[in-house]
Amino acid sequence: MYLKSKLMKAASVLCYVFTALWFVVTASFFALSNNLYWMFLIFALISLYDGFVITSVREKMQSATLEKREDIKFLVCWILSIVCPPAFVLCGIAYFRKTEDEAVVIRKAEAEAEETPAPVKAKKRFYKTKSFITMCVAFGMIIISSFTAMCFETSGFSVKVSDFTLTREMTQKYNEGKINGKEYIIPLDSETQKETSYSVTMYVPDTATEENPAPTVFVLPGFTRTKATMSQYCMELSRRGAVVFCSDPGAQGGTTENSTKGANGVEYLVQYVYNNTDDFKFCDKTRFGAVGHSAGGGNVCTLASDMAGASYEESVIKGVYISGYIKTSSANKYKNLTCNAALSYAYYDEGAFRYQSDSEAFEVIGLRFINEVKENPGTHTAVAYDYGYGDMSKGTYRVIHREMVNHCFEMYDKVSIANTIDFFNAALNMDSKLDGHNQIWFGKEFSNGIALAAAFTFVIALIGVLMDIPFFATLKAGKKKEEESLPEEPNAEGGEKALEPVMATVEGVKPVKAVAAPKTVAHKVIFWSCMLLTAIIACLDYIPLANLSIEIFPTSNLASVFTFTFPARMVNAILLWAAINGTIGLVLFFGTTALENLYEYVMFKWKGRTPVYDWSKFEAIKISGENKKGVLFNVLKSLLLAVIMFGVFYFLVQLSYWIFHQDFRFMLISAAPLNARMFVTALEYIPIIFIFYISNSIRVNCSIAREGWKEWKVLVVSALANSLGLAFILVINYVCYFATGTPYYGYWGNNNEIWLFVNMVFGLVVMMFILPIFNRLIYKKTGNVWVGAIAWCAIFIMMTISASVSYIPMY
């Protein structure tokens, strides 16, 4: 029996593995618009359900020889497992295995002998509790990793990093000398007539002094990115001796100006630094450069064009690096440039599918870039990448790069950054001996990532500490009193337990209390079908809902509409997706529970079978108390806990920023210091997106966690269930992209561009993966599904909004 059981278990596991595999194949064929995807979808479902039945047969088997009914079931399973060849072989061997294996008896006996009752633990003092120690360690990690990140950012304290706000008054004060006949003063807001400002970070190396002024580079991020996402450029340039200024574009980060017109604010900054004779004597005003990525690339091209003057000598910008931006509107400015210039466009840039015509294909734009040189027009008919055309000393140098990376990771690509450094090293005579590939920025990125993880750990541990305080302990105490009459939750820490149906009814009497039901095949089919359904819906509805967000919200896909009504244009897609999928999740959870219990009731009425109700799964949703007042207090305490979590998390962010000038981030996921714009914007989004968070918390804690699995399995399944749907968006999109050169999700609906919404999924998948784990951890500490949902909703939404755009006319 031991071997047969093991074989069957292995077969079922293989079936699950093949389920995943077939789903990937299904997504791939779907991406390529090949109708065979239906066949693979059927394979996936057969594999999945076959696995359930094999498990069920295995759990029921009493000996190596199966009962007739079970034997037939297993035979069918064996045949169906043809869609999973390894399982098919194992099932075949298991099917013909009819002899007992005594090893299992020996092992069982050994296992039973090892089981000893756990000693009763005495209550520890708070500073000796696991939560408090974890909290302290996490805090230490935050301090250490932020300090480490600061060391990297300042290149071992050889670069001074500081922030300032560029105001209208500042640009007015230093506007005596116009730049090439043009005036650059931050205008008053066109509607409110109020003053707006730009948030700037400045990197000044020790070597930059009045006596030895340094080349200066202005760095600008792209759409939905803040200046912190370009810190790698700032660090690498500043450690090579350049002064670097990096600003938040309009409607992003700490900038209060909403307009993204012109050069998106960098023109005011350049003017201010260029004309300021008091504060920037360490900047060599004859060696200004600018680099921007994506929309920022277009902006620095505008900047260099506007400040070009008639010749290289007159040009304020001596070197411009345009990264990830090839629109014709930008290309039309190439002919105006009188400085050295570089153009880079990622080989796998997903946005390239839009530029496939005679006038806008990358190859055409590339040719224009090397030919339309004001002082040295070319007649090239083909472009050589990484080859320098023209003369650096005359400002006619042109070079084009194509790094093997995609759009949103281009700014984190070592080769891209090296190309940028090498360009400025030559164009601005930086005279750095450091090779372009000698980079340290990922040290900062990694440290900030550790700080982010530590901050999450800190707030989770903090809840553990707070729950030990009598004031908050009532949250769990109320729950315990109610649960005393109930069986222990099956998935308590310590391992998988056999689920015995506990009947709380007396025959012939109206059934009363809920109990844990045994996990039948039918239950598994319902459970996993719901899982699959929600994942498939989450995968398929994100893009249509992103498209819908373009159609129905005032911001649409315009950067010119400023509104208080859901102003975070990119987050609107998430808003709709979260609301719809959260609602679907809730409907499925309550619906299937109601249906299962209705079935029991019907069977009880019809056949007199003792019903096994499972209402107890709703217990975790209730906030209990001794009386109504107690319930109310516990509701308020739950809210207070969530507010504390949010407040402490962002206090840590702010603290780290004050002391070390570091926020918490890892590439596209970040928690940055807050400002009023982000806060007001988030207030609009949190209530609606909360539907998704509470739905997830309920699903994890009231459904998945009750399957009787070990805790790690609960966490893994929860995390995958919440993120796989989104991950498959990436699979579909990129399989199609790599096979055809056009992403599956490029245009949608009324020719709306939605490819950028897919870029957002990279960050979203990670957040959705960790969310259920966090929800579970908080639930285990509070016994309450609401605290985690509220707190994580607020934190994650704030993180998303602080990293995106918000066209809210607050200033």
Place this chain on the structure above:
Amino acid sequence: MKKILTAVLLVLVMCVSALAGCTLVKGLEKDVQIVVEVNGEYRGLYTVNAFNNAIVPLPEEKDNPDPKNLMFYGWTPEADWQEKGAANVHLSANKSVVRYDDVKDFVGDSAKVTIYAVYGEIPVYDLVVAWYNKPATSGLDESVIGGFKDNLYAYLTSKSYTPAEMEIDIRSYAGNVGPTCEAIKNDNNVDIMLGWKDMTNLRDTGGMKPGVDFLYNYGNIWVKPDFKEGRYAAKLNEKDLTNLVYDWILEEYAGEGGATVDYDYTKDESLTPAPEPEEPTPAPELGEYDKKLVVGGYIVDSTTGLTETMMKNFEAKIKEYLTAENLTDVELVIRLYANDAEGNKLTVAKVGEMVNAAADVDILIGMGGNITSTGKIATVKLESYTIATKSRKLAQLNEDSLAAKVFAWMLATDEVKAIFA
């Protein structure tokens, strides 16, 4: 320990899979070699894949076998395109940029494909209306344009045209402003642009030269009435049918307050240096003249802008003028063309019939650019004349010296212009 080991192994497997996946990505790329051939002549070898296009040289003018009737359509991988005909073969999406998509279905085992230059007949259109197919920006989509087309056809029918028999192309241009304007310039046969933005946008982003690539641009145009903002309509030439349809668009789809002038090339001083102030042209010498002066006015208020009040004021003004010029023997007749006997508004064609039948009209005001084509009215002189901010026509219909004198006076006198403006 067992768990940790398993977890570490899993992570390693995932990392290796991810790395292998990234390597495989490069393997997915399939390079295709393209041989370019024009009229059987080899023009080069290029390589394309899903991420790289080829810029191929356009055929030269001398390659065109019949430049008067044929034009270069694009490239096809089908060697027998001449038998199939230019309209029935797979053509590249572009003319100078050849993409992997253009040839991937024609690649054999050798991963090499020859593309041939295709020549076809030059299409001739009576009217081409370009619309901006970017619904979120322009508000225009197939259904909105479907309604527009129905209205346009009904209007043209009311003007005695037979749109079903005409070559009318209501053509969509999708993409951003830059590429769509570029495409319109390349097509070089668009008459009216619908749904784009203001002159600054067309010029700076679209790369179109005001006064050259487009002549007029009017805003506050609501082809989709409930759209978030009014869009623009641009006129690219002064053909009669273009004028007729453009005026109708400005009238039919203007929002509250009417269509607003964004650009009018006749008022663009940057186009040509301001002319030296000239001596006013002396009025023609009055020799023998017809004692009866008939001035007709086409009064269909919604189309022409001309009103009875204007004509009454004009009558008073012209009487003053004739008196001042000692032409008191002239019998002045002001004839209004507004409604027929049944009260229906007169069409251009009908007005033409009436004018020609009367054969005594000297000057006609208020007609559109189609006065000669649709109205079939012979004119001696035809000038643009602003009536209620609309660009209409002032026509001299015969060589009579009094008619010529009054025509010149109407053109040169600001007070007269003010009556109609």
